[in-house]
Amino acid sequence: MKDDIGNPIFTDFKVDESLEWQMSRAEKYCLMGLMKELTPDVAIEIGTYKGGSLQVISSYSQQVYSIDISDSPSKFLSPKFANVEFVVGDSVHCLTNIFQKIEDDGKRLDFILVDGDHTRRGVYRDLEAIFNFPHKHSITILMHDSFNPECRKGIRTFLESHPQFVAYAELDYVTGSYWHNGTYREMWGGLALVKYDPKNQGQELYINQSQRQLFESTYLHSAHLVKDRMAFLFPLKRKIFRSLGLKNKGDIYHDF
Template identity: 30%
Template sequence: MFDDLMFPGVRLDNWQMMQWERIGLTGVLARMRPRGALEIGVYHGGSLTLTSQFAESIIAIDIDPEVPGRFACPSNVDLRIGSSEALVPQALADFQARGLPLNFVLIDADHSAAGVRRDLELVLAYQPTEPLVVLMHDSGNPETRRGILSVDWAANPHLHFVDCDFIPGQIIEHAVTETSGEIWGGLGLAYLDGRVRTGAPEIRQSARTSIRCLHHCAPDLTILPR
């Protein structure tokens, strides 16, 4: 099967990413080859079992105590159960204490605007010395996107740009009716490195027009903020 060819050894069942998101994630990981990686939101371990094939050491965080029983955790993953508010600062401190740079973060947990903002601002407390890519799943969803756009990205002087539509979201087929649909998916991307930024960071919505058209196809959803 195609999935077995593209994603050997990856937990594919209940992995809630579309094929193009999975390929995009694979491409970023293959280029980054992160030494330290952080995943916030694990669910059934789809993205985590992929990241484990490229990263040296991963700390994975989920609030659901049933997560450890759902899949065999890779040997280079430290799976921690609890709130991101408590565990993300601990994870960042652990990477620093070990002298291990954080090069990759995937955020795919609480999809409320407040939850997305909280998790991103926890990560933005980190001051990188090497390139760091932060991916945000479901950036096409209105609530998730509001959270992304509400973040004070400029507060971290090492943040250079954000693209809400690194991979655009889409209307989920099974959720569409004659009058409504749900927009999910998409990967937002933030890039940081050891250089201190000059001026304001660039905040992009590179597929904004397409996303707004999707919202018009789902008229019960709130239109994106300008």
């Protein structure tokens, strides 16, 4: 049997198995529980991919905006989700317009899943775009892959430098792991949870990292010690594969 940290799950939520879902079992249960509790008026998902997480967000929300830099998801997922508006583009450039539209429509944004660009800079920029808008209500923000060292750094450095509206922050709301996809000891998964509250001003910020020791000891045995230092070579690798007409199997988020 093939190792799979995402399946099986046992739930009364009718999971559509045809929609690939990039989360572990614990993360799936967490998202389902959180959505059931929040029942958002409006939710935003950054990183649609093949619709796995979107099926849950869509099911519990009145309205959803799902953003992806690729136009593939909107093509094959549109017929499945009547309450979802698919937005194609870099999340950083789309978010402000969506926030404004929600406000102009007199609606309330309750939830954001950040699961798009997982680089340190990418996550930082997503959070910056979220916090730069003068939201009137509190928002629950869930960030996937907080166990990935670069992604975690992006979240942590942003929060440390922008403590103003952070009412609660936990980087290990759900713990990640070495991923199961054959990549040599790469740390992925994990969910960080941040509660944004415009009323929260001047309070001291505490960033919870309830599995910090696990994170740090796992890191010492991980591929990231070398790999993250070589990250500047990745665009070159992509270029070489493209010019040779080859599909880079590790590059699953391009041309899907």
